[in-house]
Amino acid sequence: MAGTTPPPPPDNSNIQGLLIRGYTHPYSCHLLFSFQAASVTLNTKDFFAELYPKVQSAVDWGNNKPVSMLNIGLTFNGLSMLGVTQPNSTFPAEFQQGPWSSASQQSLGDFNASSPDNWWYNNFSNTALHCVVHAYGLTNDALNDLISFITNAALANGLTELLPIKDGDGRLYQSIIDDNPAKIHFGYVDGISEPALSMPSNHSSRNQADLDNFLIGYPQYSIIDPSPSGDASTNSEAKFAFDGFYNAFRILYQDVAGFDNFLIAQATNPNNVAKLAYLGLNQDELVEWFAAKLVGRWRNGSPLVLSPNAPDPATAKSENFGYATAGVPSPNQDVPSSFKCPFSAHTRVSNPRDQTLTPGEGNLGPVRIVRRGMSYGKELIGNTDDGVDRGLIGLFLCGSIAQQFEKLYGWMNYNNFSPKPDFSVKNPPQDALLGNRPTAPNLTNYPGVVSTFTIPIQNPATPDQPDSIVISGLPEFIQTRGTAYCLMPSLNALNYLATGVMA
Structure with missing residues (x-):
């Protein structure tokens, strides 16, 4: 050359x-x-x-x-x-x-x-x-x-x-x-x-x-x-x-028992059950509903934007969707999609697609990385921690570590890459699944960051009265092993x- x-x-x-x-x-x-x-x-x-x-x-x-x-x-x-x-x-x-x-x-x-x-x-x-x-x-x-x-x-x-x-x-x-x-x-x-x-x-x-x-x-x-x-x-x-x-x-070590028990706790919380009664879901179905809201996809891969009410084999690997709503003025065009997929859901944070981005964060669209991941460690049977080391072997492939991998990880730990009304500028949340929850004295690295996860909900019977489920103290589900x-x-x-x- x-x-x-x-x-x-x-x-x-x-x-x-x-x-x-x-x-x-x-x-x-x-x-x-x-x-x-x-x-x-x-x-x-x-x-x-x-x-x-x-x-x-x-x-x-x-x-x-x-x-x-x-x-x-x-x-x-x-x-x-x-x-x-x-x-x-x-x-x-x-x-x-x-x-x-x-x-x-x-x-x-x-x-x-x-x-x-x-x-x-x-x-x-x-x-x-x-x-x-x-x-x-x-x-x-x-x-x-x-x-x-x-x-x-x-x-x-x-x-x-x-x-x-x-x-x-x-x-x-x-x-x-x-x-x-x-x-x-x-x-x-x-x-x-x-x-x-x-x-x-x-x-x-x-x-x-x-x-x-x-x-x-x-x-x-x-x-x-x-x-x-x-x-x-x-x-x-x-x-x-x-x-x-x-x-x-x-x-990445995965606290599988902690994750499973967290989902059960949300699905049996009386306040959550009352707010979601209009869905007509039983406890197991509510567990899967919360699991989907945390990630932005059902566990079979169906994106919430395309399949908001239940997993669908037809959409399990679908990629043709976005979060902006045509005909809604910016910066509010991303808000309607949050009733299907929360802003801090993992897949939405790691690839916000056509969502409005703060100037300087992605003038040419979201940065991408190639992921080659696989599990390690014995599968957990039940929901009681057995002390086994298990988690994810992540291979995150890129041309620039700083401009691709580290940029996206920064987004996951500090959701400030989209303007209001998507995120609070003063109190930004974190990725629901992969965020590393800081505690004192580490709060200075992420000033104002909160460990709450908001799930907007809209009952079809009362569409003009949107509500939300706010989970306080979102746990740390993952720990870095190396x-x-x-x-x-x-x-x-x-x-x-x-x-x-x-x-």
């Missing part, structure tokens, strides 16, 4: 496939490693050489789905150990400093039990994590064979495996909930509402959902201009990062680590 000459369109064979497609392999394990200073220059090359043939690119596999495959991510500390980074690095500050930095924590808000000081159960330090290998298998045997292959290569070449959780053997295995790999422990189907990353032969029409905003090295077309920027023919970091992308790798910012290098860059030669 020389001068200002536009690069050619991205090449699928040079991109790690995790970005382009959601793998449907039902078995996965996410292995964490640390490089050792005494062996890094000699042995890591052999480690990458052994793994490289099994790295899955974005090339369409057609009907020949691989039995097993892997992808590789590297932290900034890992890249530094490998000699990839420069003294005055052009990689973005948030990637260099890590998610535990004070700057990143302004958005992530990992307080109290979620504090970076507690990550990984203190089995290792945040800075010791250098490499994450994501392994996938069509069968459990295929996955176990691949895990043995990876760990044997690591052991033979001086890498140390890091164990991030307390249960089992300490590794992050995907678990299957209710016989459905797409479900999370809270019972919702996940993996809906992903950007459609196209690969056209030209760049004549681009938008925020296009691949240019997720891959590094295409500033001519990218809205976010992901870095490190510069001429890849002269900037070695830019050359290494070209066709790569970032992965905010985040492990986070790492990784670069997912191109196949060319991984080949360089394996051979010492950059194509």
Whole structure:
């Protein structure tokens, strides 16, 4: 890439496939490693050489789905150990400093039990994590064979495996909930509402959902201009990062018993029952109604905007909807939809679609990330906590950690991205599901934030008298167990680590 000459369109064979497609392999394990200073220059090359043939690119596999495959991510500390980074690095500050930095924590808000000081159960330090290998298998045997292959290569070449959780053997295995790999422990189907990353032969029409905003090295077309920027023919970091992308790798414990009992408490609250009597729902149905209001979708995936009264298989994966109401003057055009989907429902916060945004928060529409999530830990039977570590393995893929991942996380912790009457400017709420509820002395990070969740309701019999259910003291359903910012290098860059030669 020389001068200002536009690069050619991205090449699928040079991109790690995790970005382009959601793998449907039902078995996965996410292995964490640390490089050792005494062996890094000699042995890591052999480690990458052994793994490289099994790295899955974005090339369409057609009907020949691989039995097993892997992808590789590297932290900034890992890249530094490998000699990839420069003294005055052009990689973005948030990637260099890590998610535990004070700057990143302004958005992530990992307080109290979620504090970076507690990550990984203190089995290792945040800075010791250098490499994450994501392994996938069509069968459990295929996955176990691949895990043995990876760990044997690591052991033979001086890498140390890091164990991030307390249960089992300490590794992050995907678990299957209710016989459905797409479900999370809270019972919702996940993996809906992903950007459609196209690969056209030209760049004549681009938008925020296009691949240019997720891959590094295409500033001519990218809205976010992901870095490190510069001429890849002269900037070695830019050359290494070209066709790569970032992965905010985040492990989130889910308090399933607390969540289930919270829903039951709301469905049996006499005040709530009285206000919702017009719906004619029994207790179990009210539990599902509250679960849908917290997230913005029914647990089968049906969006409340399209299916406000009950889940519908016909709308389970529907994406063609918005929150603005035609014919209603701005800024009030978003209000009518709140009777179907509350403003602070999780899916509405993470993707407000056509909802009015505060100037500067999204002049070109909401930013997007690609999510590849899967559950870990044994499924909870009943609604009594059994002490098992369970939750979500989140792979949040983007071209800019700060402008995509951290921006959206900031929205979830501080709902101030839309003007009145959507949110209170002085007392903004949080994402109903993922908000990290601050307590003293952490209130200064989110001045005025409240832990109330408002569900607007409108009885058809009295449409001119809208009401609401206000839940005070919304619990913290999720705790952060660990986070790492990784670069997912191109196949060319991984080949360089394996051979010492950059194509």
